[in-house]
Amino acid sequence: MPVKNRLAELLPEITEWRRDIHENPELLYDLPRTTALVEEKLRAFGCDEVVPGVGRSGVVGVIKGKSDTKGRVIGLRADMDALPMAEKTGLPFASKNPGKMHACGHDGHTAMLLGTAKYLAETRNFDGTVVLIFQPAEEGGAGGKAMVDDGLMDRWGIDEVYGMHNEPGLPLGEFGVSPGPIMAAADEVKIVIRGRGGHAAQPHNVIDPLPAACATVMALQTVASRNTDPLKSVVVSICVMNTESAATNVIDDTVTLAGTIRTLDEDVRDMAEVRIIEIVNATAAAYGCTADIHYERGYPVTVNHEENAEIAAEVARAVVGEGRVHYGRPPRMGAEDFSYMLRARPGAFVNVGNGDSAKVHHPEYNFNDEAIPYGCSFFAELVESRMPA
Ligand code: NI
Numbered sequence: 001m002p003v004k005n006r007l008a009e010l011l012p013e014i015t016e017w018r019r020d021i022h023e024n025p026e027l028l029y030d031l032p033r034t035t036a037l038v039e040e041k042l043r044a045f046g047c048d049e050v051v052p053g054v055g056r057s058g059v060v061g062v063i064k065g066k067s068d069t070k071g072r073v074i075g076l077r078a079d080m081d082a083l084p085m086a087e088k089t090g091l092p093f094a095s096k097n098p099g100k101m102h103a104c105g106h107d108g109h110t111a112m113l114l115g116t117a118k119y120l121a122e123t124r125n126f127d128g129t130v131v132l133i134f135q136p137a138e139e140g141g142a143g144g145k146a147m148v149d150d151g152l153m154d155r156w157g158i159d160e161v162y163g164m165h166n167e168p169g170l171p172l173g174e175f176g177v178s179p180g181p182i183m184a185a186a187d188e189v190k191i192v193i194r195g196r197g198g199h200a201a202q203p204h205n206v207i208d209p210l211p212a213a214c215a216t217v218m219a220l221q222t223v224a225s226r227n228t229d230p231l232k233s234v235v236v237s238i239c240v241m242n243t244e245s246a247a248t249n250v251i252d253d254t255v256t257l258a259g260t261i262r263t264l265d266e267d268v269r270d271m272a273e274v275r276i277i278e279i280v281n282a283t284a285a286a287y288g289c290t291a292d293i294h295y296e297r298g299y300p301v302t303v304n305h306e307e308n309a310e311i312a313a314e315v316a317r318a319v320v321g322e323g324r325v326h327y328g329r330p331p332r333m334g335a336e337d338f339s340y341m342l343r344a345r346p347g348a349f350v351n352v353g354n355g356d357s358a359k360v361h362h363p364e365y366n367f368n369d370e371a372i373p374y375g376c377s378f379f380a381e382l383v384e385s386r387m388p389a
Contacts, residue, residue, distance in 0.1 A: 018111035025082030055147030071128030078113035079138035108367030128387035144337035161347035170353035186335035212287035
C-alpha cells in the first residue's frame with residue numbers, strides 16, 4: 001500500500017497550512033496564533049472533542065472510530081513551537097516574525113497531524129479512539145512534560161502514543177525507527193570558578209580563576225575517557241567560558257563555565273553528575289579557587305518501547321515498502337521531550353525523511369512539503385491497522 005489517495009488529494013491544502021504556520025512562528029508556550037489555527041481546524045473537521053489549554057498551551061483533539069465500543073485509545077503527537085533564531089531561507093513564506101523561525105520542522109509536524117485529523121474525522125475507518133496531541137515548548141520548555149503533568153494520559157485514557165520528527169539527510173519517502181534508547185538525556189551544568197582578581201602584571205597578588213577554569217575543562221574530559229564504560233555513551237561538552245572584563249590587563253574575580261551532558265542510560269547519567277561535581281570542586285581547590293556548581297537535569301532519555309517500535313516499523317513498511325524503512329539504527333545524542341510521553345505510556349518515535357535539506361536548527365533549513373503524504377499516511381495507517389474497523 002503506497003501513500004493513501006485521499007491524503008495525496010489533501011496535499012495542496014495541508015501544504016498551505018504548513019506554509020502559513022511557517023510564516024508565523026511562535027516560541028515555547030506563547031503560541032496564540034498557532035493554537036488558534038489548530039483549534040479552528042480540528043473543530044472544522046468535526047472532531048468529537050477539542051480541548052485547548054492542556055499543559056498551558058497544548059491542544060487536544062479526539063476522534064472516535066465507527067463503533068462505540070470502548071476499544072483502544074491511541075495518542076498521536078506533534079510539536080508546534082519554533083526557535084529563537086533568524087531565518088535565512090529567502091522563501092516567499094519565510095518568517096514574518098524577526099528572530100523567530102521554524103527551523104526544526106515543527107510547522108510540518110503540526111500540519112501533518114492536522115492533515116491526518118482531517119482524513120480520520122472524514123473516514124473513521126477504525127474501531128477505537130484517536131487522541132491528537134499538539135504540544136507546546138518542545139525546544140527547551142518541556143511542553144511534553146507539562147501536558148503529561150496536566151493529566152493528558154489519564155484524562156483521555158491513552159493506551160499508547162506515537163510521535164514523528166522529520167530527518168534531513170534521510171531520503172524522502174523513507175522512515176527510521178528503532179527499539180530502545182533512541183535519543184539522549186540532556187542535562188546542563190553552570191559553573192562559577194571564584195578566585196580574587198587584580199592587575200594582570202601582578203599575578204602573585206591575585207588568585208587567578210582562569211587557569212583553574214582551563215584545567216577544569218581539561219579534567220572534565222576524563223568523565224568520558226576514564227569514568228565511563230567504553231561500550232556506553234556520554235557527551236560532556238563545556239561550550240561556554242566567560243570572564244566579566246574584556247581588558248587584556250585585568251584578572252577577573254570569576255570565570256563562568258557552562259555546558260551540556262548527554263547520556264543514554266540512568267546509571268551513566270548519575271555517575272556523570274557525581275564525577276563532574278567532584279572534578280570541578282577538586283580542580284578549583286588545586287588552584288586556590290572555589291566553585292559554585294548548578295547542575296540541572298533536563299529531558300530524560302527517549303526510549304522507544306520494543307513492541308511499539310516494531311508496530312511502527314510494520315506500518316511504515318506498509319506505506320513505503322520494506323527497503324525504505326531503517327530499523328534498529330544507532331541512537332543519537334540529541335534530546336526530545338517526547339521522552340516524557342514515552343515514560344508515561346508505551347509507544348514509539350519515528351523519523352520521516354526530509355530529503356537532502358539543510359540540517360534542523362540551521363537558518364537555511366526548510367521542512368520538505370513532499371514528506372507530508374508519507375507522514376500523514378503513516379499516522380493514518382497506524383490507526384487503521386492497529387484498530388481495524
Ligand atoms: Ni524538533
